[in-house]
Amino acid sequence: MRDGARIAAAIEILETLQTQHQPVKDAVRDWGKAHRFAGSGDRAWIGGLVLDALRHQSSTAYAMDGDAPRTLAIGTVGRVWGVEADAIDAMFAGDDHAPEALTDAEREGLARDISDAPLHIRGDVPEWLEESLVRAFGEAAAEEGRKLSSRAPVDLRVNEAKVDFDRAFKEVSSKLKAAENSPLVRSGIRIPQRDPRGKSAAAESIPAYGKGWVEVQDIGSQLAALASGARAGEQILDYCAGAGGKTLALSALLHNTGQVHAWDIDWRRLRAIWPRLKRADVRNVQVHDDSEDKALGEFVEKMDVVFCDAPCTGTGTWRRRPDAKWRLKPAALDRRMKEQDIVLERAHRYVKPGGRLVYITCSVLPEENGDRVNAFLDKVEGFKPVPVMDALIQSGGLGDGAEALLESCLTEHGALQLSPGRTDTDGFYICVMERVG
Numbered sequence: 102m103r104d105g106a107r108i109a110a111a112i113e114i115l116e117t118l119q120t121q122h123q124p125v126k127d128a129v130r131d132w133g134k135a136h137r138f139a140g141s142g143d144r145a146w147i148g149g150l151v152l153d154a155l156r157h158q159s160s161t162a163y164a165m166d167g168d169a170p171r172t173l174a175i176g177t178v179g180r181v182w183g184v185e186a187d188a189i190d191a192m193f194a195g196d197d198h199a200p201e202a203l204t205d206a207e208r209e210g211l212a213r214d215i216s217d218a219p220l221h222i223r224g225d226v227p228e229w230l231e232e233s234l235v236r237a238f239g240e241a242a243a244e245e246g247r248k249l250s251s252r253a254p255v256d257l258r259v260n261e262a263k264v265d266f267d268r269a270f271k272e273v274s275s276k277l278k279a280a281e282n283s284p285l286v287r288s289g290i291r292i293p294q295r296d297p298r299g300k301s302a303a304a305e306s307i308p309a310y311g312k313g314w315v316e317v318q319d320i321g322s323q324l325a326a327l328a329s330g331a332r333a334g335e336q337i338l339d340y341c342a343g344a345g346g347k348t349l350a351l352s353a354l355l356h357n358t359g360q361v362h363a364w365d366i367d368w369r370r371l372r373a374i375w376p377r378l379k380r381a382d383v384r385n386v387q388v389h390d391d392s393e394d395k396a397l398g399e400f401v402e403k404m405d406v407v408f409c410d411a412p413c414t415g416t417g418t419w420r421r422r423p424d425a426k427w428r429l430k431p432a433a434l435d436r437r438m439k440e441q442d443i444v445l446e447r448a449h450r451y452v453k454p455g456g457r458l459v460y461i462t463c464s465v466l467p468e469e470n471g472d473r474v475n476a477f478l479d480k481v482e483g484f485k486p487v488p489v490m491d492a493l494i495q496s497g498g499l500g501d502g503a504e505a506l507l508e509s510c511l512t513e514h515g516a517l518q519l520s521p522g523r524t525d526t527d528g529f530y531i532c533v534m535e536r537v538g
């Protein structure tokens with residue numbers, strides 16, 4: 102396909118998304134199925150444009166004075182991808198499948214300066230969340246919004262229970278040439294964000310992944326596991342285990358000693374954990390797919406670590422799920438906050454005296470983070486926040502550049518708020534509390 106026809110395809114998919122409220126990945130996949138002539142390179146290009154158009158929807162619509170699918174697609178190619186207006190018209194010329202030539206209004210929109218636009222427009226964030234982002238990031242709020250609107254890299258965690266880092270890195274970089282060491286965690290490999298107009302293999306297709314040497318896991322998520330301070334021989338409860346991403350990381354920290362107990366209120370989510378445990382060759386995880394009292398009753402005050410990767414709005418992962426950014430509504434934030442309170446109120450009971458309660462979200466909203474920790478500390482006695490940095494340093498798993506980078510993430514109670522702007526990771530919040538009573 103020529104580029105003009107690819108832009109026309111992206112416009113078609115954006116039209117579908119505006120009328121059918123479908124997840125963006127499904128809409129791109131369905132378009133591909135209905136247009137078999139499009140190759141994998143075409144689909145990556147088209148899907149990349151659709152995702153970038155959603156990431157920058159608000160600023161593009163403001164500059165272009167409209168949010169019609171054509172306006173958004175053209176605005177993204179010009180303003181985000183940096184293609185000049187004449188070059189866009191050249192893509193359209195002489196191709197029956199391409200959109201019509203640019204109008205004068207579109208050319209003006211492509212050149213418009215929006216540096217004096219309101220913060221939520223410049224930062225491409227929902228207007229109702231502007232205040233929360235300012236609370237979280239102060240003067241850097243618009244910049245963090247822009248970073249949350251950029252493409253995300255792919256991060257890998259080397260499964261050091263199975264292979265040493267250097268061997269895994271050599272094999273990964275032989276297939277994914279751009280692979281680099283993470284400055285934040287020793288076991289992390291980064292594949293920098295890729296331009297959808299270029300070609301590159303998916304991390305899941307390389308042999309090292311099939312052999313269980315590496316897992317796809319954001320560096321922020323790897324830091325959260327390290328912050329648990331998990332040590333060989335310990336008993337850990339992963340209370341919101343979901344599909345088991347953090348369970349695997351915690352298990353690797355124990356080097357197949359001790360025990361990670363994986364539980365989730367929604368046992369269907371736990372199903373995805375089984376093939377992952379097998380691939381990673383993990384022998385110290387017990388999956389508990391029963392009601393809480395039956396599954397966890399015997400663990401009250403017995404756990405060295407209770408890890409709560411709480412349900413959240415996922416605002417910290419907007420780079421990967423730009424459609425979720427615009428779908429999020431205040432009622433959903435309220436629901437998540439209530440769930441977070443419930444998780445902390447129930448999960449803390451399993452921590453043994455001297456043990457640690459770790460509270461994690463992949464959100465950048467203070468309402469889901471420090472506010473929930475404060476609500477918990479006000480209600481439940483016997484827990485004292487401890488500096489996350491101490492646990493991370495003691496873990497021995499930090500990369501050479503980590504301490505300097507993480508300094509900017511420090512927030513109330515020695516917790517950390519990571520973000521694309523601060524650490525070039527997803528926006529994880531990590532708080533550790535010790536049971537002192």
Ligand SMILES: C[S@@+](CC[C@H](N)C(=O)[O-])C[C@H]1O[C@@H](n2cnc3c(N)ncnc32)[C@H](O)[C@@H]1O
Pocket residue numbers: 340341342343344345346347348364365366367370410411412413440443444
């Ligand atoms: C952020 S996800 C967990 C992701 C997972 N830890 C991973 O790394 O793949 C949050 C999980 O919390 C679970 N959850 C929601 N409410 C809960 C509750 N009251 N108790 C326990 N788990 C809960 C959800 O079912 C969901 O799987």
